[in-house]
Amino acid sequence: MEAAPALAELNVRIPSDVQYIADIVDEVVRRCAAAEFPRRHLTLNVPVALTEAISNAILRGNGEELSRSVHVRARVDTVRLEVEVRDEGDGFDLDLCTADPTTADNLVREDGRGLFLMRSLMDRVERYSDGGNVVRLILHRP
Amino acid sequence: MTFTLTQSGDVSIVEVEGQLIVSNRQELKQKVLDALEKGARKVLVDFGRTSYIDSSGLGVLVSLAKKMRELGGDLRLANLNDDLQTLFELTKLDTLFQISESRERALESF
Numbered sequence: 001m002e003a004a005p006a007l008a009e010l011n012v013r014i015p016s017d018v019q020y021i022a023d024i025v026d027e028v029v030r031r032c033a034a035a036e037f038p039r040r041h042l043t044l045n046v047p048v049a050l051t052e053a054i055s056n057a058i059l060r061g062n063g064e065e066l067s068r069s070v071h072v073r074a075r076v077d078t079v080r081l082e083v084e085v086r087d088e089g090d091g092f093d094l095d096l097c098t099a100d101p102t103t104a105d106n107l108v109r110e111d112g113r114g115l116f117l118m119r120s121l122m123d124r125v126e127r128y129s130d131g132g133n134v135v136r137l138i139l140h141r142p
Numbered sequence: 143m144t145f146t147l148t149q150s151g152d153v154s155i156v157e158v159e160g161q162l163i164v165s166n167r168q169e170l171k172q173k174v175l176d177a178l179e180k181g182a183r184k185v186l187v188d189f190g191r192t193s194y195i196d197s198s199g200l201g202v203l204v205s206l207a208k209k210m211r212e213l214g215g216d217l218r219l220a221n222l223n224d225d226l227q228t229l230f231e232l233t234k235l236d237t238l239f240q241i242s243e244s245r246e247r248a249l250e251s252f
Contacts, residue, residue: 018165044194044225047161051196055164102234110205113197113233120232 004077007035013071016062016087021054028074028083035076037141045139046081049121052114053085053135061087061133071132080123083137091133094125145173153252154182155245159191162199171202174217175209183215184252188245190221200235207239216240220248 008031014020025047033042054070062068071086098115099106106112119125124138145166146157154177162170174185187203189195203217210217220242222230230236242248 018163021163021165022161040225044228047194048196048229051161051163051194055196055198059164107234107238108204108208110201111197113200117197117229117232 004079006075006077007031008074008076010072010074013069015066016058016064016068016070017066018055018058018064021051021058024054024072025050028072028076028081031074031076032081035078035081035141037076037081037139041081041139041141045121049118049125049137049139050083050085052118053083053137056114056135057085057087057089057133060092061089063089078141080138080140084134085137086130086132086134089133091127091129094127094135145170147173147177150249153184153186153249155186155188157188157191161193161195162202163194163196164198167198167202170199171206174206178209178213178215183210183213185210185215185217186220186245186248186252187217188220188248189223189226190245192223192226195226195229200229200233204235204238216252218242218248218251220245 010027010031012024028050029042029046032046057070058064068088074083098119099112101113101116122137123140126136128134144159148155156173177185207217218240221244222241242251
């Protein structure tokens with residue numbers, strides 16, 4: 001099936017520093033707003049899931065090594081938002097690494113909610129390797 | 143992204159303006175730990191001016207709540223908008239924290 005024409009695209013590479021995350025998230029949210037995504041997508045789904053994906057790439061994928069970069073590509077059309085976050089790490093098994101943070105033991109843990117939130121707030125989350133480690137997020141516009 | 147600390151009686155109130163995410167969570171943690179160091183045992187985090195929170199932000203709240211309990215204190219939350227409420231419900235953290243709909247209600251609850 002042919003993709004709908006892109007309304008906006010973003011293609012940016014950043015060093016492995018978490019200080020860059022908020023600006024990229026703002027840019028993607030702005031593009032989704034221009035494409036008339038619903039308010040809740042702009043204030044909850046996109047910012048939280050994208051923050052998780054980029055911080056995962058920086059902290060876990062690249063181990064916060066400033067010499068390693070994270071590449072973010074976002075494409076917004078009339079149907080959906082698709083974001084790819086690529087790091088230079090070895091990758092991970094999405095299912096094995098996604099814990100249920102709501103169990104009694106996990107509820108009191110400080111970590112372990114990132115992948116769960118990403119998968120709860122996006123319509124689809126995929127991971128693949130293409131020489132780098134890529135996480136793809138897809139959110140459909142209702 | 144700023145954290146403002148004020149005092150109301152014996153309750154220390156931290157207002158979170160903007161996001162609470164991986165890049166600034168340590169700042170919030172340090173602010174509350176400094177207050178604990180000075181003797182604070184009742185801390186209220188007010189999210190009335192907060193846009194969004196990520197898993198690191200949620201994690202720091204869990205960590206601070208644990209620390210407060212160890213010291214015989216209490217950390218409570220107030221003013222969550224619908225999105226933040228959803229986030230706490232998704233992660234079931236709404237069952238771990240006492241959450242009030244307004245700052246005033248939260249202050250009365252201590």
